[in-house]
Amino acid sequence: MTPILHATGMSRSFGGVHAVRDMSLEVAKGSITGLIGPNGAGKSTLFNLLSGVIKPDGGTVVFNGRDVTSLAPWKRARLGMIRTFQLAREFQRMTVLENLMLAPQLQLGETFWPNFLTPGKVRQQEAEIYEKACEVMEIALLAKLRDTYAGDLSGGQKKLLELARTLMIDCDLILLDEPGAGVNPALMQTLTDMIRRLNRDHGKTFLVVEHDMDMIAQLCDPVVVMTQGGYLTSGPFEEIRQNPAVIEAYLGETADV
Numbered sequence: 001m002t003p004i005l006h007a008t009g010m011s012r013s014f015g016g017v018h019a020v021r022d023m024s025l026e027v028a029k030g031s032i033t034g035l036i037g038p039n040g041a042g043k044s045t046l047f048n049l050l051s052g053v054i055k056p057d058g059g060t061v062v063f064n065g066r067d068v069t070s071l072a073p074w075k076r077a078r079l080g081m082i083r084t085f086q087l088a089r090e091f092q093r094m095t096v097l098e099n100l101m102l103a104p105q106l107q108l109g110e111t112f113w114p115n116f117l118t119p120g121k122v123r124q125q126e127a128e129i130y131e132k133a134c135e136v137m138e139i140a141l142l143a144k145l146r147d148t149y150a151g152d153l154s155g156g157q158k159k160l161l162e163l164a165r166t167l168m169i170d171c172d173l174i175l176l177d178e179p180g181a182g183v184n185p186a187l188m189q190t191l192t193d194m195i196r197r198l199n200r201d202h203g204k205t206f207l208v209v210e211h212d213m214d215m216i217a218q219l220c221d222p223v224v225v226m227t228q229g230g231y232l233t234s235g236p237f238e239e240i241r242q243n244p245a246v247i248e249a250y251l252g253e254t255a256d257v
């Protein structure tokens with residue numbers, strides 16, 4: 001399959017620590033690719049490099065055939081590559097609907113509202129965004145919570161909202177950073193089903209960093225394993241969980257592969 005995302009030779013150090021070294025990764029179009037590894041393996045750093053939040057010391061990131069290595073996160077978002085962000089404090093005081101309506105502006109940068117737009121055009125665009133937000137709330141099972149403050153949502157509902165925000169812009173690839181963290185078992189299934197539905201019915205490709213192995217097992221194929229800042233192996237979950245090198249990498253970890 002054609003890779004939608006192709007990162008090669010990614011490296012990044014902090015002081016003397018090689019958080020990521022010479023790491024390469026391919027995400028096939030249409031896949032839900034998992035990224036796992038023991039604590040400190042470099043997953044978050046790689047995620048930040050892929051989304052453009054931090055700059056690499058070396059390596060390239062190619063998205064949909066285009067070199068995006070030097071592009072800011074919002075420029076990558078414009079091209080269709082988006083990552084979820086934890087809701088910042090100021091957004092906790094906004095309702096679900098308001099959070100969704102603001103998402104395109106925030107993720108696409110200020111130029112989203114061209115200065116030359118007439119008030120009529122702005123109103124029309126707002127109406128379109130409102131309609132889209134209603135549609136997204138239905139997909140994300142958030143319609144009943146539209147007027148609830150984000151700060152009053154449960155951990156799992158916040159994760160649904162974070163994911164829903166990415167749907168407010170046209171995107172092909174969604175980078176999910178620990179979608180299962182702090183989510184109760186009941187909502188975990190809802191979240192897992194939603195990711196699967198977005199993949200199957202809406203054509204979204206996912207790269208998922210997750211510690212919950214049940215979620216990885218249910219959703220991801222292939223699964224890429226990192227250790228000590230680099231690539232260890234990849235393949236179907238059933239295969240990698242029996243790989244002695246993977247088991248050894250996790251030894252001493254509480255995570256049970």
Ligand SMILES: Nc1ncnc2c1ncn2[C@@H]1O[C@H](COP(=O)(O)OP(=O)(O)OP(=O)(O)O)[C@@H](O)[C@H]1O
Nearest residue numbers: 014017018019037038039040041042043044045046
């Ligand atoms: N901003 C930073 N400054 C200094 N060291 C850092 C920084 N970010 C990450 N590191 C170090 O880089 C290494 C990789 O960390 P990273 O958070 O990327 O791993 P991880 O696989 O995401 O871990 P976890 O599963 O625990 O979240 C660790 O040794 C970490 O201490």
